[in-house]
Amino acid sequence: MGQNADHGGGKLKRTMKTRHLAMISLGGTLGTGLFVTSGATISQAGPMGALVAYAVMGMMVFFLMTSLGEMATNNPVSGSFSVYTNDYVEPAFGFAMGWNYWFNWAITVAVEASTVGVVMSFWYPNIPTWIWSALVLTLITAINLTSARTYGETEFWMSMVKVIAVLAFLAIGVLMIFGTFTYQPDVARNLSAGGQRGFVGGINGILAVFMVAGFSFQGTELIGITAGESENPSESIPKAIRQVFWRILLFYICSIFIIGAIIYYKDPNLLNASENNVTVSPFTLVFKRAGFAAAASLMNAVILTAVISSANSGVYASSRMLWSMGESGLAPKIFGKVNNRTGVPVPAVLATVFVGLLTFLTAILGPHVYYYLVAASGLSGFIAWMGIALSHYRFRRALVKQGYSTQDLKYHAKWFPIGPLLALVLSIVVVLGQDLAAFRGSISQWNWEGIITTYMAIPLFLILYFGYKWRHHSHLRSLEEIDLGALTKK
Numbered sequence: 001m002g003q004n005a006d007h008g009g010g011k012l013k014r015t016m017k018t019r020h021l022a023m024i025s026l027g028g029t030l031g032t033g034l035f036v037t038s039g040a041t042i043s044q045a046g047p048m049g050a051l052v053a054y055a056v057m058g059m060m061v062f063f064l065m066t067s068l069g070e071m072a073t074n075n076p077v078s079g080s081f082s083v084y085t086n087d088y089v090e091p092a093f094g095f096a097m098g099w100n101y102w103f104n105w106a107i108t109v110a111v112e113a114s115t116v117g118v119v120m121s122f123w124y125p126n127i128p129t130w131i132w133s134a135l136v137l138t139l140i141t142a143i144n145l146t147s148a149r150t151y152g153e154t155e156f157w158m159s160m161v162k163v164i165a166v167l168a169f170l171a172i173g174v175l176m177i178f179g180t181f182t183y184q185p186d187v188a189r190n191l192s193a194g195g196q197r198g199f200v201g202g203i204n205g206i207l208a209v210f211m212v213a214g215f216s217f218q219g220t221e222l223i224g225i226t227a228g229e230s231e232n233p234s235e236s237i238p239k240a241i242r243q244v245f246w247r248i249l250l251f252y253i254c255s256i257f258i259i260g261a262i263i264y265y266k267d268p269n270l271l272n273a274s275e276n277n278v279t280v281s282p283f284t285l286v287f288k289r290a291g292f293a294a295a296a297s298l299m300n301a302v303i304l305t306a307v308i309s310s311a312n313s314g315v316y317a318s319s320r321m322l323w324s325m326g327e328s329g330l331a332p333k334i335f336g337k338v339n340n341r342t343g344v345p346v347p348a349v350l351a352t353v354f355v356g357l358l359t360f361l362t363a364i365l366g367p368h369v370y371y372y373l374v375a376a377s378g379l380s381g382f383i384a385w386m387g388i389a390l391s392h393y394r395f396r397r398a399l400v401k402q403g404y405s406t407q408d409l410k411y412h413a414k415w416f417p418i419g420p421l422l423a424l425v426l427s428i429v430v431v432l433g434q435d436l437a438a439f440r441g442s443i444s445q446w447n448w449e450g451i452i453t454t455y456m457a458i459p460l461f462l463i464l465y466f467g468y469k470w471r472h473h474s475h476l477r478s479l480e481e482i483d484l485g486a487l488t489k490k
Contacts, residue, residue, distance in 0.1 A: 012078060013148060013343030016229050018236035020152035022243045024313065025223040027159025029248050030166060031306040033216030035299065039259060039270035039282035041212050045205035047191050047260025048198025053209035054256055058249045060426045061217045063419035064385055067392035068224045069241040073411040075485050076237070078228030079324020081221070081384050084391040088398065088482055091474040096464035097387045098325045104380030105318035109356035112311035113137050119304045133360060140312045141353045144319065147342050148229040151316050158309040165302040166251050169283055172290050173258030183289040185262040193265050200265060207433060214430045218381040220248070221388065225317045238411040262286055315352055322348040379457035382431045389424035393417060398482035
């Protein structure tokens with residue numbers, strides 16, 4: 001366990017400030033999940049059902065962030081999930097977690113690059129979409145090859161655009177609810193969801209929205225990746241976690257409430273919104289009803305920012321994970337090399353962009369292959385969340401076993417062991433519940449194509465895990481042998 005960013009193959013430079021960490025984690029969750037698909041959750045579960053689902057999922061994310069914050073403050077490294085699962089659980093778990101997370105973000109880079117072309121076609125329908133995708137891939141590669149500080153600063157301002165858009169939406173929504181604008185929604189009818197007190201589909205409706213809410217919150221774990229390049233992780237990580245959680249919860253809960261209060265849950269537009277149909281984004285609909293003629297162009301620009309931000313973060317997160325595995329022997333050593341002048345793991349960045357480029361090309365040359373690649377990475381983020389929860393549980397047990405207490409930590413998560421155990425259980429529920437409809441009837445009637453594409457990430461993770469375990473005969477680390485780093489008893 002390294003307590004700094006120097007691991008022999010060069011140094012990652014600690015140049016990120018608290019504002020960078022806070023905005024990176026916050027911006028990571030303010031994406032198409034909020035701007036585009038949030039309306040569909042209200043249509044499925046009703047305004048109150050959607051609120052309950054997002055509130056419960058938000059609480060789970062809070063526990064995950066505090067668990068990650070405790071470990072990242074004690075041991076701030078860029079390959080956090082791989083390192084923590086390796087050190088606190090077992091090497092095979094760390095190996096599978098690292099490659100799983102790298103693959104997830106490398107594929108995400110390609111997905112978002114493809115989406116950029118779709119978003120740009122709103123303004124320039126006659127220009128081939130691949131041109132815009134190629135330009136964005138070039139841009140984010142240049143940003144990530146410059147320095148971590150450049151990445152952090154870029155993400156700060158792109159996240160700021162998204163934050164301003166959400167704040168403007170909230171302000172206009174509140175004014176509209178109180179009758180300030182010409183359009184006055186029937187708030188009572190809308191929030192009652194057709195006389196069902198705001199709930200549609202009961203518990204099943206809420207569970208269905210859990211899946212969407214979970215994907216919306218993906219990206220909060222980026223704060224663990226940035227810890228290895230933070231100027232002062234013992235102060236910046238806890239501060240960023242406290243700021244980000246409440247802002248995320250405020251943005252999501254308030255946005256869902258306002259959308260549900262202004263737009264009736266049966267409005268077909270709520271289900272039709274997508275990156276290539278931004279005119280029916282719930283945000284666009286509210287802005288239009290407030291009288292803003294340029295609402296669609298405005299939201300398209302915000303969504304474009306969100307997509308580029310996600311691709312940018314994808315290159316950063318996956319390259320740092322690959323670098324960490326390279327310097328620890330879980331990946332070829334070349335990926336553990338760092339440019340001494342910039343502090344950038346250049347081979348890891350280029351490898352990530354190359355995989356993203358290959359995946360992007362399959363979208364053009366072989367769409368079926370592209371579809372399966374995207375499906376294979378679909379649940380990877382949730383698997384990472386499980387790893388965080390399990391690692392924190394083992395870390396705390398080792399802490400007590402070795403005679404330490406939470407008072408010896410610079411930052412400690414509250415509500416242990418409830419927090420990590422609840423996060424672990426909910427993550428499992430979300431993963432297994434992705435497509436329960438595919439299992440209806442007898443085995444011969446199961447929708448095997450749906451099962452394979454939905455759950456492909458699980459067998460891939462297990463192959464990595466058991467493959468490493470078989471080859472290296474790794475075992476679960478005993479609590480006594482777990483390295484707790486530079487802890488000193490107070």
